Amino acid sequence: MLPQLTILAPGLLGASVARAARARGVAARIVIWSRRAETRLALAGQPWCDAVAETPEAAARDATLVLIASPVDQIVPLVRQISSTLPAGALVTDVGSVKGEIARLGAVALGQHAHFVGAHPMAGSEKTGWEHSTADLFERRVCFVAPLPATPPGATAAVVKFWHDLGAEVVTVDPDRHDEIVAHISHLPQVLASTLCAFLAQRDPSWRNFAGGGLRDTTRIAASDPQLWRTILEQNRDEVLRALRHYQDELHTFQSALSNRDYTAVIAHLERGQAYRRQFRPAP
Amino acid sequence: MLPQLTILAPGLLGASVARAARARGVAARIVIWSRRAETRLALAGQPWCDAVAETPEAAARDATLVLIASPVDQIVPLVRQISSTLPAGALVTDVGSVKGEIARLGAVALGQHAHFVGAHPMAGSEKTGWEHSTADLFERRVCFVAPLPATPPGATAAVVKFWHDLGAEVVTVDPDRHDEIVAHISHLPQVLASTLCAFLAQRDPSWRNFAGGGLRDTTRIAASDPQLWRTILEQNRDEVLRALRHYQDELHTFQSALSNRDYTAVIAHLERGQAYRRQFRPAP
Numbered sequence: 001m002l003p004q005l006t007i008l009a010p011g012l013l014g015a016s017v018a019r020a021a022r023a024r025g026v027a028a029r030i031v032i033w034s035r036r037a038e039t040r041l042a043l044a045g046q047p048w049c050d051a052v053a054e055t056p057e058a059a060a061r062d063a064t065l066v067l068i069a070s071p072v073d074q075i076v077p078l079v080r081q082i083s084s085t086l087p088a089g090a091l092v093t094d095v096g097s098v099k100g101e102i103a104r105l106g107a108v109a110l111g112q113h114a115h116f117v118g119a120h121p122m123a124g125s126e127k128t129g130w131e132h133s134t135a136d137l138f139e140r141r142v143c144f145v146a147p148l149p150a151t152p153p154g155a156t157a158a159v160v161k162f163w164h165d166l167g168a169e170v171v172t173v174d175p176d177r178h179d180e181i182v183a184h185i186s187h188l189p190q191v192l193a194s195t196l197c198a199f200l201a202q203r204d205p206s207w208r209n210f211a212g213g214g215l216r217d218t219t220r221i222a223a224s225d226p227q228l229w230r231t232i233l234e235q236n237r238d239e240v241l242r243a244l245r246h247y248q249d250e251l252h253t254f255q256s257a258l259s260n261r262d263y264t265a266v267i268a269h270l271e272r273g274q275a276y277r278r279q280f281r282p283a284p
Numbered sequence: 285m286l287p288q289l290t291i292l293a294p295g296l297l298g299a300s301v302a303r304a305a306r307a308r309g310v311a312a313r314i315v316i317w318s319r320r321a322e323t324r325l326a327l328a329g330q331p332w333c334d335a336v337a338e339t340p341e342a343a344a345r346d347a348t349l350v351l352i353a354s355p356v357d358q359i360v361p362l363v364r365q366i367s368s369t370l371p372a373g374a375l376v377t378d379v380g381s382v383k384g385e386i387a388r389l390g391a392v393a394l395g396q397h398a399h400f401v402g403a404h405p406m407a408g409s410e411k412t413g414w415e416h417s418t419a420d421l422f423e424r425r426v427c428f429v430a431p432l433p434a435t436p437p438g439a440t441a442a443v444v445k446f447w448h449d450l451g452a453e454v455v456t457v458d459p460d461r462h463d464e465i466v467a468h469i470s471h472l473p474q475v476l477a478s479t480l481c482a483f484l485a486q487r488d489p490s491w492r493n494f495a496g497g498g499l500r501d502t503t504r505i506a507a508s509d510p511q512l513w514r515t516i517l518e519q520n521r522d523e524v525l526r527a528l529r530h531y532q533d534e535l536h537t538f539q540s541a542l543s544n545r546d547y548t549a550v551i552a553h554l555e556r557g558q559a560y561r562r563q564f565r566p567a568p
Contacts (some may be wrong), residue, residue: 005311022486028297060539066354070336075289077441086320110345118531122494122495122496123356123415123496123497124288124496124497139309141355141496142493142494142495142496144494147334165312171494175289181488181491183494184487184491185482185484185492185494185496185499186367186496186498186499188480189480189498189499189503190498191535191538192476192480192535193498193502193540193557193559194503194553194554194557195534195535195538195553195557196472196473196531196557197533197556197558197561198534198538198553198554198556198557198560199530199531199557200468200469201556201557201560202534203468203555204465205560205563206300207465207469208407208469208560208565209426209427209469209565210428210465210469210472210564211404211406211426211456211469211564212407212408212425212426212469212471213407213408213409213505214470214471214474214477214504214505214568215473216500216564216567217501217504217505218473218476218477218502218503218504219473219500219502219557219561219564220498220502220561221497221498221502222557222558222560222561223558223561224558226551226554226555227551227560229409229554230547230550230554233542233547233550234547234550237542237545241540241542241543244535244539245539246483247479247480247483248439248484248532248536248539250479250483250486250533251475251476251479251532252532254475254478254479254482254527255293255525255529255532258517258521258524258525258528260450261518263514263518265513266514266517266518267510267514268428268480269478269479269482270482270510270513271484271510272481272482272485273478273479273480273481273482273483273503273506273509274506274508274509274510275485276292276481276484276485276489276492276506277481277503277504277507278505278507279489279492280373280492280495280503281492281493281495283497283500
């Protein structure tokens with residue numbers, strides 16, 4: 001059991017970590033800092049919050065492990081802010097959807113004093129805010145842990161254990177490789193869903209009242225927070241643009257097949273998609 | 285109550301109509317024809333099937349209303365096949381995802397003798413086959429009913445009532461307008477989901493093991509039957525190509541914004557998508 005888990009800037013994911021840590025006995029003491037005074041007040045009354053701190057530095061002072069749950073553009077600034085107050089040997093992890101730059105800058109910010117081992121749980125929702133958090137959010141969900149080659153193996157192992165103890169299936173991966181993967185399996189789907197909705201909004205918006213399950217499911221994530229996604233797309237811009245370019249090539253190939261009435265190619269395309277989708281693991 | 289409901293070629297949708305009709309007392313007698321002898325045998329034992337017929341003509345002989353539940357390319361051939369055996373004044377409807385050509389050819393096939401009023405319930409699943417049918421599949425789901433300008437109002441009203449009695453929210457719409465709408469809200473999402481899966485299959489297929497809820501939901505319909513979708517895309521080719529072209533324009537605009545680091549435009553795009561998606565009616 002961790003003597004102290006500190007959570008900075010909890011939203012849906014950060015508060016779910018707190019709930020899961022309490023429910024599973026992962027940490028003896030849970031200390032939380034939130035930027036907004038109103039949120040700090042509300043969190044102070046939660047059974048999964050032993051203390052709220054007024055500043056990130058105060059929250060980090062006695063931490064064994066710090067989880068930074070802020071939007072991706074605020075992770076490195078928060079690492080820098082707590083760096084000098086962290087106990088020697090403390091671990092810092094996060095829940096950011098992008099890992100390469102954050103891993104490198106996080107390691108630099110902590111020096112030899114403490115260790116940054118970034119993480120990215122593939123859990124979440126189009127909903128945001130700690131009010132929607134649940135103790136079972138990570139259960140049987142994949143969580144990437146993305147150490148650098150220079151990260152001490154002991155630090156990586158401890159962060160892997162932390163996420164595993166919260167219920168996640170941990171996958172250890174190089175930070176840049178992580179960014180390539182999620183550009184394809186998370187950021188590209190977000191762009192396609194948002195674009196489909198942005199496109200349909202310009203046609204007759206009343207058509208949404210006719211939506212079947214297909215449109216509902218393909219567009220659910222378009223309801224996600226634009227500001228959060230802007231920072232994710234900004235930080236993973238090169239990989240997202242590369243994935244998007246290749247997707248557009250595939251879409252254009254399909255368009256040509258349909259346009260040319262090449263139904264052998266149309267079927268082959270649909271069959272490749274079907275075969276891929278049918279081999280997904282069952283949903284958690 | 286309809287004296288006799290005849291269902292030709294039931295799969296998921298056709299058998300769900302039979303179950304719903306029995307559960308809701310919509311028809312006194314339900315007669316079913318299926319192409320495969322094995323299916324006819326299985327259906328004969330169902331409590332929502334009063335008789336199986338060996339041929340479409342035999343099934344249609346005493347029908348008050350015939351529902352054709354076959355794939356879209358077999359609807360008009362089936363209408364032609366039963367035309368001469370249908371009682372005078374009988375109604376014929378269908379569940380096809382495309383309506384324009386089918387409405388016109390169906391009306392020609394029946395002449396003045398009986399009436400074709402096509403329908404398209406926005407219900408279904410990536411699963412197919414009568415074994416997956418349920419009595420509540422249409423409850424609170426939109427069902428398009430697509431009469432031609434020349435369709436007698438009484439025939440349209442009777443078919444509207446039929447779908448309403450099965451639990452659906454009926455929307456009456458011109459057949460060509462229907463095809464334009466579903467090209468956008470159903471066929472385009474299918475193409476995008478299938479293309480995403482076909483694309484990811486060419487990258488590292490193991491990445492699917494990391495799929496979060498976003499990828500799962502955006503790609504669920506890619507598991508649908510390729511043969512069914514080939515005929516839908518073939519029959520609605522022009523409208524699908526038009527919607528696809530405009531979607532690609534929108535995607536390209538987004539790509540340019542991200543490429544040029546125009547984050548004001550990126551946010552505006554995401555916000556338009558979010559606003560559109562958030563105004564969906566609650567799921568049935």
